[in-house]
Amino acid sequence: MTTILTNITSLVNVREENVLLRGAALSELPVINNAYLVIEDGVIADYGVMDDLIHTPWSFTESYDASGSFVMPAWCDSHTHLVFAGSREEEFVYKLQGMSYAEIAAKGGGILNSAAKLNAATEDELFNAAWTRLQEVVKLGTGAIEIKSGYGLSVEGELKMLRVIKRLKEKSDVIIRSTFLGAHTFPLEYKENRQGYIDSILYNMLPVIAQEELADYIDVFCEQGFFSLSETELICKAGMSYGLKPKIHANQLSATGAVQLGVELEAVSIDHLEMMDEDAIQSLVGSNTIGTLLPTAAFFLRMPFQPARQLIDAGAAIALASDYNPGSSPSGNMNLVVAFSCIQMKMLPQEAINAATINGAFAMEVQDLAGSISKGKVANLIVTKPIPSLAYLPYSFGSNLIDKVMIKGEWV
Ligand code: NIG
Ligand code: FE
Numbered sequence: 001m002t003t004i005l006t007n008i009t010s011l012v013n014v015r016e017e018n019v020l021l022r023g024a025a026l027s028e029l030p031v032i033n034n035a036y037l038v039i040e041d042g043v044i045a046d047y048g049v050m051d052d053l054i055h056t057p058w059s060f061t062e063s064y065d066a067s068g069s070f071v072m073p074a075w076c077d078s079h080t081h082l083v084f085a086g087s088r089e090e091e092f093v094y095k096l097q098g099m100s101y102a103e104i105a106a107k108g109g110g111i112l113n114s115a116a117k118l119n120a121a122t123e124d125e126l127f128n129a130a131w132t133r134l135q136e137v138v139k140l141g142t143g144a145i146e147i148k149s150g151y152g153l154s155v156e157g158e159l160k161m162l163r164v165i166k167r168l169k170e171k172s173d174v175i176i177r178s179t180f181l182g183a184h185t186f187p188l189e190y191k192e193n194r195q196g197y198i199d200s201i202l203y204n205m206l207p208v209i210a211q212e213e214l215a216d217y218i219d220v221f222c223e224q225g226f227f228s229l230s231e232t233e234l235i236c237k238a239g240m241s242y243g244l245k246p247k248i249h250a251n252q253l254s255a256t257g258a259v260q261l262g263v264e265l266e267a268v269s270i271d272h273l274e275m276m277d278e279d280a281i282q283s284l285v286g287s288n289t290i291g292t293l294l295p296t297a298a299f300f301l302r303m304p305f306q307p308a309r310q311l312i313d314a315g316a317a318i319a320l321a322s323d324y325n326p327g328s329s330p331s332g333n334m335n336l337v338v339a340f341s342c343i344q345m346k347m348l349p350q351e352a353i354n355a356a357t358i359n360g361a362f363a364m365e366v367q368d369l370a371g372s373i374s375k376g377k378v379a380n381l382i383v384t385k386p387i388p389s390l391a392y393l394p395y396s397f398g399s400n401l402i403d404k405v406m407i408k409g410e411w412v
Contacts, residue, residue: 074143143380
């Protein structure tokens with residue numbers, strides 16, 4: 001099957017090479033105006049300016065006139081907790097009444113609340129709820145997504161979550177990567193026996209995860225009251241011994257040294273980064289580790305936004321992701337993530353789009369498949385409604401400007 005999109009007002013993020021973007025390069029967003037795009041068997045096969053179309057050797061099964069539309073690579077959301085049971089809007093209301101995130105967590109709320117709900121749910125219930133959420137974010141333009149475990153906090157619960165992610169990978173045409181986050185918090189029964197839970201991660205969970213190939217990455221929530229630096233290091237290294245590279249929850253609530261540790265461990269990414277000090281910034285700058293910023297989590301928790309400008313100007317490689325989860329970012333809408341990055345973190349529209357596409361692809365190592373309009377990449381695309389310019393996307397935040405989404409060459 002060969003599809004052609006014609007009369008595209010602007011074909012966005014067209015690249016011949018995969019390069020992780022940092023510094024000034026992040027603001028360079030290559031486009032072809034008045035373009036055509038050819039998709040063959042789910043893969044981007046050709047593109048160019050309309051004037052050259054007459055020379056293409058293709059014969060087309062389907063033709064779509066994209067007059068007035070911008071066509072972009074689908075969003076690459078490299079940090080989510082899409083698999084969860086129930087929701088936590090009652091805690092949301094507690095917070096409106098004045099309780100803090102830490103206070104709610106200390107009362108057995110927060111992650112533990114989600115863990116109780118998750119352990120009570122069947123694998124099928126979890127799968128169905130996650131499937132519905134996945135379809136929702138796909139309609140919002142997400143074409144590649146990383147999904148974490150971390151609401152099981154028991155051998156059975158963590159494996160159940162990871163098996164759900166594996167089923168999502170098998171059933172969906174979306175590009176999915178899986179991360180083991182058993183070290184999300186300590187379950188209540190291990191509060192006085194932290195090493196006992198860590199041993200369970202190391203000796204009861206990891207070997208099965210490796211055996212059944214349930215995860216691509218290992219993650220730890222490194223934070224005061226959660227996992228310490230040395231615990232984070234131990235767990236990441238254990239994961240690495242099974243071939244799982246680290247992606248760490250770092251510097252969300254305080255500057256813990258997790259950024260420097262992540263860089264030392266050559267983590268694929270270190271994520272959150274609300275609380276950065278100069279040393280953390282400099283250590284990220286000198287590395288190939290990607291700093292993944294989660295502005296909707298900062299927004300929802302009323303935390304300071306991540307210092308995107310400082311990071312970009314210093315030369316760090318950054319990506320943007322949604323952190324979709326029931327506690328700190330109950331939205332997986334990458335269009336809002338891009339808008340907030342511009343509005344609240346002063347990223348330029350071009351920077352935000354690059355950070356949410358090609359750099360996001362790098363942050364889950366799918367840059368050969370997704371993140372740009374490049375020959376040979378999977379045809380996961382956003383076709384916008386008629387808009388005057390790219391800056392209009394973050395400018396008119398909250399409007400749904402997506403006309404159509406294509407996943408693996410098929411319209412959603
Ligand atoms: O990425 N920070 C840790 N974990 C999640 C929130 C977890 C929750 O509250 O359920 C996050 O923000
Ligand atoms: Fe997270």
